[in-house]
Amino acid sequence: MIKHARFNKRQQAVEELVHRIESGLLADGHLLPGEKQLAEELRVSTGTLREALAELERRKYIAMQTEGSAIVTYDGMTLDQNNGWTQALADTGARIHTELLQLQAVERPQLSLKFGLSQFITLVRRRSHDDGSAISLERSLMPATGGLESLPRTGLIDESLTITLAAYGFVAQNGDQWISAEPLNQEDAFLLGRAPGSVFIKALRTTYDRHGRFMEQVESWLDPQRFRMYQSLGTPK
Structure with a gap:
């Protein structure tokens, strides 16, 4: 049950971010807000947020880059x-x-x-x-x-x-x-x-x-x- 709930939260975060990207709220080439801020906005843990971001990267919506890399x-x-x-x-x-x-x-x-x-x-x-x-x-x-x-x-x-x-x-x-x-x-x-x-x-x-x-x-x-x-x-x- 806990695993299922976590999966739902991750999917909800993915869908919300996809909506923001496709609607232009998050413009192409712009940096995403910091993890803490974004997790609070989406009401998920940072761990769930990272899973959602990994899914978005896999689907080519975003490109992850480590700061200073x-x-x-x-x-x-x-x-x-x-x-x-x-x-x-x-x-x-x-x-x-x-x-x-x-x-x-x-x-x-x-x-x-x-x-x-x-x-x-x-x-x-x-x-x-x-x-x-x-x-x-x-x-x-x-x-x-x-x-x-x-x-x-x-x-x-x-x-x-x-x-x-x-x-x-x-x-x-x-x-x-x-x-x-x-x-x-x-x-x-x-x-x-x-x-x-x-x-x-x-x-x-x-x-x-x-x-x-x-x-x-x-x-x-x-x-x-x-x-x-x-x-x-x-x-x-």
Whole structure:
């Protein structure tokens, strides 16, 4: 009964927000009120409100963004990375070719103690524009546990790492990302078809799932002619 009542409140919140959006009360591109204010207006708990907002995002009525988070653009178009880089780039209409260069089990002694794991799965992918020029190189490191140890044999689901991780119960909850501009070493320059020392954007992201488990560390090298990082600060006026 409690679960049913909570479901009804969530649906009522969803319907009210859809009404506000479709009637123009909440204009496209405008920020929603804060969680506390919105929950009070709709007379629901913040937990129920978050479930309603997640439903609206799934139905493409809104786009959720963590305050102060970085937005990545490709040729000026914002990338929605919730479903992974492959889908995000495809959604822009860009004709991008993704090559799987490596998918195998490896040992990383320097990271074993940090993450409490003896073995990892590494995935290396290169993405190229339709004209043949490489635009990014991505190295992902995942735990060789929870079924992921079979990936070198079974491969990715729908060629998506995000979908594959979710299928094995790894759903991102939190993490951190370091972004810098660094020169390419000889190996990476060769893979990207650039001269050693060429400066690329480097993003190093570590992600943990909703259970607090390490799920991925990914190092991305991005062509600065194609990619840019945007970050909003403070309270929008």
